[in-house]
Amino acid sequence: MDQKQFANMPQDLMWSMPVQEAGVSVREQLEEDLANNWHCHPEMEIVYVKRGEGVCLIGDHAGRFSKGDVFLLGPYLPHCFHHEPVVLDETGMNNGTAVCLKFLPGIMGGTFLNGAETISIRKLFQAACNGIRLTGALSEEVAGLMEEMVAATPVKRLILLFTLLERMADDNGGILLSSNGYSNHVSIPDQSRISKVFDYTMNNYGDKISLESVAALVHMSPHSFCRFFKSRTRKSYFQFLTEVRVWNACRLLLEDDLTVSEISFMCGYNNISHFNHQFKQVMFKSPREYKKAFHHEAAS
Structure with a gap:
């Protein structure tokens, strides 16, 4: 079947x-x-x-x-x-x-x-x-x-x-996990394209990533790629990229003795204010609040 x-x-x-x-x-x-x-x-x-x-x-x-x-x-x-x-x-x-x-x-x-x-x-x-x-x-x-x-x-x-x-x-x-409205009708070529984008993002999230460079990976124009990615994942590519960067920042906050500024740079942000804003959008708390809450929970 x-x-x-x-x-x-x-x-x-x-x-x-x-x-x-x-x-x-x-x-x-x-x-x-x-x-x-x-x-x-x-x-x-x-x-x-x-x-x-x-x-x-x-x-x-x-x-x-x-x-x-x-x-x-x-x-x-x-x-x-x-x-x-x-x-x-x-x-x-x-x-x-x-x-x-x-x-x-x-x-x-x-x-x-x-x-x-x-x-x-x-x-x-x-x-x-x-x-x-x-x-x-x-x-x-x-x-x-x-x-x-x-x-x-x-x-x-x-x-x-x-x-x-x-x-x-x-x-x-x-x-x-996936939303109720998500359609899982994904063709084999679509699987290959999304996989290529996913791997590229995971390997390069700490660098500057342009929409043009990602679209070129799957041989699409930026406009066509934006529509394609959102239709398959129900989120924009840059929303996905932000989530990947923030989740990796979470790992670094909990595992390494690095400053928030250093972690911000490692995760692809040159502006710490922008990093703090996007981190809070995803995690609903600032990087420092996130780290403090984790250590408080671990100690209790």
Whole structure:
């Protein structure tokens, strides 16, 4: 079943894909084996970040991820996870690691999912179309079950999958990521273009970036690129760039003994007043307030 067929499938049949199309794939992957380009696939996916941190793009959501985070992603929801090089190099080895679990929505069969007993799992699957970040004790429990699944037999994997889906469905410990109005109809060429822009931004956010240079990467005029990027991510390119710069500033504020002025310059700002203004727009507090709040929380 391709993306267009899935997108046009009636709600009554969306989770009734034949059992013979189903399967469970789970494995621990190192950074070099992870698909870090912006992509989508027909399977649902649960991603447990075992080691590493960085920035993720999920539908029209962009944000930071770190060790211990768990994400539930619905079918055909575009996503990518970009691990920070500073994290990968600090021990002299590649330590970005994730446990990735994939399964088709029809793994249980339509009769099972359409039953009254499993309505909570059906709702979970529908919510997953927006992407969900698990929180609190739930994320720890699901991460433990996924670790157990890596070495489990096929039958044991199915049992563990049902267990973790039941826990996620019965627990409200999750945050929806992509907006309700987001359309996940993204073509293969679009995936390639967005991935190229994402990688370029992550590698160059500390430098001056012009709209012309980014548009040239995907062989578009600046005007066409602006329309393209916003139609696929529901935000302007410079809004995305600002978020990337601010999230990296957050990391530097918490990890390094640098001044706000130094961090501002490292994240692509030549004017500290402009940096403070944009930081507050994204984080709802100044850089100094953000750092103070973190240390106060860590000490309590």
